[in-house]
Amino acid sequence: MELTNKVALITGGASGLGLATAETLIESGAKVMILDLNEDNAKAAAESFGENACYVVANVTEEESVQKAIEETLNKFDGLHIVVNCAGIGSASKTVGKNGAHPLDYFKTVVDINLNGTFNVLRLAAVEMGNNEPSKDGECGVIINTASVAAFDGQVGQAAYSASKGGVVGMTLPIARDLARMGIRINTIAPGIFDTPLMGMAPDSIRNPLIEMTQFPKRLGLPSEYASLVKHIVENAFLNGETIRLDGAIRMQPK
Numbered sequence: 094m095e096l097t098n099k100v101a102l103i104t105g106g107a108s109g110l111g112l113a114t115a116e117t118l119i120e121s122g123a124k125v126m127i128l129d130l131n132e133d134n135a136k137a138a139a140e141s142f143g144e145n146a147c148y149v150v151a152n153v154t155e156e157e158s159v160q161k162a163i164e165e166t167l168n169k170f171d172g173l174h175i176v177v178n179c180a181g182i183g184s185a186s187k188t189v190g191k192n193g194a195h196p197l198d199y200f201k202t203v204v205d206i207n208l209n210g211t212f213n214v215l216r217l218a219a220v221e222m223g224n225n226e227p228s229k230d231g232e233c234g235v236i237i238n239t240a241s242v243a244a245f246d247g248q249v250g251q252a253a254y255s256a257s258k259g260g261v262v263g264m265t266l267p268i269a270r271d272l273a274r275m276g277i278r279i280n281t282i283a284p285g286i287f288d289t290p291l292m293g294m295a296p297d298s299i300r301n302p303l304i305e306m307t308q309f310p311k312r313l314g315l316p317s318e319y320a321s322l323v324k325h326i327v328e329n330a331f332l333n334g335e336t337i338r339l340d341g342a343i344r345m346q347p348k
């Protein structure tokens with residue numbers, strides 16, 4: 094899909110990977126609606142990008158909130174062609190820790206935001222994408238989800254996070270099959286360790302071993318590198334139903 098004048102809804106677009114994606118897509122000629130829970134950051138980001146960006150405060154886990162955000166996108170930019178799901182949270186809790194069993198509510202919250210929230214946004218957006226005039230090769234929409242290498246090699250304490258991201262990987266192919274008849278593609282990016290505010294919260298004792306496990310280049314990934322893969326996925330019409338690791342060949346060790 095050509096990016097010029099297309100409309101992209103980016104969840105978690107106020108920070109980190111989503112923010113870098115907003116910048117890249119706008120530079121490539123798209124219009125961007127930033128959907129985020131953090132109003133201050135979302136407003137600041139949208140203002141910095143100018144007239145081709147706008148923001149909406151919404152919670153990806155809530156049906157009504159997301160439906161309203163999609164309607165605001167359509168009202169503002171008159172279309173919806175691309176969804177990039179970046180909203181998500183990290184988690185750390187062992188299955189059985191010093192204080193007993195992993196709190197069930199915590200497990201449910203992580204799965205609710207990272208997995209259910211991703212599905213909630215894409216299912217509602219796909220309905221609107223189905224109304225688009227197909228391109229000459231029949232394309233009406235592109236969806237990009239964000240998993241993690243923890244979907245495959247989750248570390249100690251990552252049961253909830255890995256379950257949520259494993260779900261994002263697992264649903265990619267069946268959704269591609271569901272939406273094929275509507276001319277909508279879906280792919281998932283599984284990032285390694287990226288330099289974002291989410292990772293910035295981790296102490297050096299967590300970050301440094303992860304950088305050591307990254308083969309080459311031996312550093313954190315740049316949000317612009319994630320954004321550049323998003324751009325490629327949007328533009329490459331034959332890429333569908335796939336999960337792509339973007340990780341400097343990291344294979345995470347147990348801890």
Ligand SMILES: NC(=O)c1ccc[n+]([C@@H]2O[C@H](COP(=O)([O-])OP(=O)(O)OC[C@H]3O[C@@H](n4cnc5c(N)ncnc54)[C@H](O)[C@@H]3O)[C@@H](O)[C@H]2O)c1
Nearest residue numbers: 105108109110129130152153180181241284286287289291
């Ligand atoms: N940074 C990494 O190293 C890394 C690695 C692998 C995967 N990821 C995944 O990439 C995605 C983006 O991560 P990031 O590092 O940019 O994080 P980030 O914390 O910088 O940004 C996440 C954004 O999502 C928003 N958000 C959180 N919950 C939300 C909700 N319920 N509704 C709407 N918005 C919500 C936050 O307000 C924030 O602006 C996440 O899904 C994360 O799990 C990140």
